[in-house]
Each structure stands twice: as structure tokens, then as C-alpha cells.
Amino acid sequence: MLGLLARPARAASLLQRCASSAAAPAARGHVKIVEVSPRDGLQNEARVVPTATKLELVRRLVAAGATCVEAGAFVSPKWVPQMADSPQILQQIAQQRGVSYPFLVPNDKGLAALLDIAGPRGSAPGQTDEIAIFTAATDAFARANTNCSVAESLERLAPVTQRALDAGLRVRGYVSVVGGCPYQGDVDPAHVGAVAKALLDMGCYEVSLGDTVGVATPAAMLAVLNECTRHAPVERFAAHCHDTFGTGLANVLACVDAGVRTVDAAVAGLGGCPYSPGATGNIDTESVVYALHESGYSTGFDLAALARIGGWISEEIGRPNGSSAGRALLAREAKAQRDAQKETRARL
Numbered sequence: 001m002l003g004l005l006a007r008p009a010r011a012a013s014l015l016q017r018c019a020s021s022a023a024a025p026a027a028r029g030h031v032k033i034v035e036v037s038p039r040d041g042l043q044n045e046a047r048v049v050p051t052a053t054k055l056e057l058v059r060r061l062v063a064a065g066a067t068c069v070e071a072g073a074f075v076s077p078k079w080v081p082q083m084a085d086s087p088q089i090l091q092q093i094a095q096q097r098g099v100s101y102p103f104l105v106p107n108d109k110g111l112a113a114l115l116d117i118a119g120p121r122g123s124a125p126g127q128t129d130e131i132a133i134f135t136a137a138t139d140a141f142a143r144a145n146t147n148c149s150v151a152e153s154l155e156r157l158a159p160v161t162q163r164a165l166d167a168g169l170r171v172r173g174y175v176s177v178v179g180g181c182p183y184q185g186d187v188d189p190a191h192v193g194a195v196a197k198a199l200l201d202m203g204c205y206e207v208s209l210g211d212t213v214g215v216a217t218p219a220a221m222l223a224v225l226n227e228c229t230r231h232a233p234v235e236r237f238a239a240h241c242h243d244t245f246g247t248g249l250a251n252v253l254a255c256v257d258a259g260v261r262t263v264d265a266a267v268a269g270l271g272g273c274p275y276s277p278g279a280t281g282n283i284d285t286e287s288v289v290y291a292l293h294e295s296g297y298s299t300g301f302d303l304a305a306l307a308r309i310g311g312w313i314s315e316e317i318g319r320p321n322g323s324s325a326g327r328a329l330l331a332r333e334a335k336a337q338r339d340a341q342k343e344t345r346a347r348l
């Protein structure tokens, strides 16, 4: 991929090819993208984003090829006001066959509220087939995020997980601050491995490794992955990278090279971390999809459609588009449209 940078003409034609088709060659297999923008991307927005906009974001992402969209969080609205309409989202989401819509659940109260709407799996309306539970690699971050230590959060989450599994839901786990903590600094990868193991032992089908504040490097993510894979095969782990220091995409690609086949990302690089000053959003889905397609992986996404969603949602919430890949694709599309109009006028 880096070779492209030195060859603008080839880069331009690759961009055009990427923008025109989701069906890039997939010689190296499929990477699942968990689109987290409706939840992780929007949760820190100070201005309330209308429920209809969130639903439209989910709808557009699925239309662009997403098969897993993290659609909201049944957390305390006192802690995260932006997620207060998650029950309405779950009720109103136009669910598509073959697409998962996980919701974050921090405790029994959140699960009870979700099950009140969703019911056991298979009982419509408003069903989801998946929840995501979350803890951290450090006590300081766990306290800031969930008001309890890591050990306490695991104790709290075990019965939540069991109850969700009994209701037929799949449970995904998150470990935050795997690459560094804004309060405690360095994080021991072996400790991340132990927390990830606890989530897997509980019944999580997968654990997403969150570089929450975007400080990890590829070497750091690989050290974490090495420790985690002492406990379970690499397919049980996902990469969740933020891009504060510009290493997000390199971290994702290093993890994929090491065998990770699920990557979390947010369109337009939406997001941020309320507990880490200056932390930027999630790695943008557009650059992840571009880099994966160009590296021979499939993702199922239509990159041009994704770029349009990034432009649209950025305008809706009044933020600059945080995806440089998305901005480039949109600029090229706009130029192609202008050229086509010029040509039409010239022919008349």
C-alpha cells in the first residue's frame, strides 16, 4: 500500500477502481468490519443527535455492505446521555437478515431493559442477536468508565453474560486501554491476556482489544495479541484501534497480518474518548476498507457508498469529515461529476 504514495497516477486509478466497486479481488480472504459509529462514534457528541439520524446512519451502513453495526448502548443515561435513545433505536431498527446489531450492556439493569424490548432471540419485534460487554485492562480506567475495578466488573458481567446466553444472544467482550491507559500509563500485555481470557471463559465468542486512547504502535498491538493468543486462537480476537497518534491503520494492518479477521471501525473516524484529552476517534472505516481491498482482502463494503455516508454524517453532526480516504474519494467523485457535466454541456 505504501508504494502507492510514490506513484500518483497509479494511486489515482486505484482510487477510482476502489470507489467504483466493492468487489475488489479477495485473494487473501475476508475481514469482517464491525461498524461502531452509531455507538462509539456518536456517544461523545455533546449535542444530541436525533434518533432518526442514528437510524438512518445504521440503514445507510447496512446498505453499503455492513454486516455488523454496533447500534447503541443500554448504559446509564446519566453517564452517557447520547445513548439514552438506544431502546427506541432497538425498537425501530429495520433489521436485515444476515446483519448483527450489537448493543453495549454494562450490567444487569441494561440487559433487563434490552430483553424487555428484544425478548429471547427469535421473538420479534426489535430483536437483536448480540450484546457487547466491556471492561478494561486497568482499574483506573474501569473506575472512570464503569465506577468499579476490573475484578468487580468481571464479577458483575459474568451473570449478565450467562443470562444473555440463556436468552439466545451472542456476547462480544471488550477490553479497553490495551495499548496504554490515560491514568495508569503503560499496560502489561500479559494482564490484557488475563482479562481477555476471563471474558472468553465467561462465554464471549470474541474479545475486541481496544486501544481506546490511540497510543499503541503495531509492535505494542502484536505484543498484546501474542499474550491473548496464549489463551485462545487468533480468530477469537478483534482489533479496535483509535487514531490519536496516527498509528490506527498501521495497527489494524499489523493485527490482520497476524491473523485477526475482525476489525472495529467508524465511518468518518467518528468518536473520541471522554477520559483522554485530545484522543481522536476510531480508525475510519473508509481507510480500513481501502487498505484491506488493496491488500487483497474482501470486506463486503462498497467504498464509494461508505465515503458518501462519511460525508453525510459529518455534515449532519456539524463536524469535519475525519477520514482522509473518505475526503479524497468524495473530492474525486465531485470532480468526475463536474467533468461529466462539462462534457454534456459541450455536446449540446
Ligand SMILES: CC(C)(COP(=O)([O-])OP(=O)([O-])OC[C@H]1O[C@@H](n2cnc3c(N)ncnc32)[C@H](O)[C@@H]1OP(=O)([O-])[O-])[C@@H](O)C(=O)NCCC(=O)NCCSC(=O)C[C@@](C)(O)CC(=O)[O-]
Binding pocket: 040, 043, 073, 074, 075, 076, 077, 078, 079, 080, 104, 106, 107, 109, 110, 111, 113, 134, 145, 146, 147, 174, 175, 176, 177, 209, 210, 211, 212, 240
Ligand atoms: C456501569 C454504570 C451503569 C455504573 O454506574 P453507577 O453510577 O455506579 O451505577 P448505579 O447502579 O449507582 O446507577 C446510577 C444510575 O444509573 C442508572 N443505571 C444504572 N445502570 C443503568 C443502565 N444499564 N441503564 C440505564 N440506567 C442505568 C441507575 O438506575 C441509577 O439511576 P438513579 O437511580 O440514580 O436515577 C455506569 O458507569 C455506566 O453506564 N457506564 C457506561 C459508560 C459508557 O458507556 N462508556 C462508553 C462505552 S465503553 C467504550 O467506549 C470503550 C469501547 C467499548 O469502545 C472499547 C474501547 O475503545 O476501548
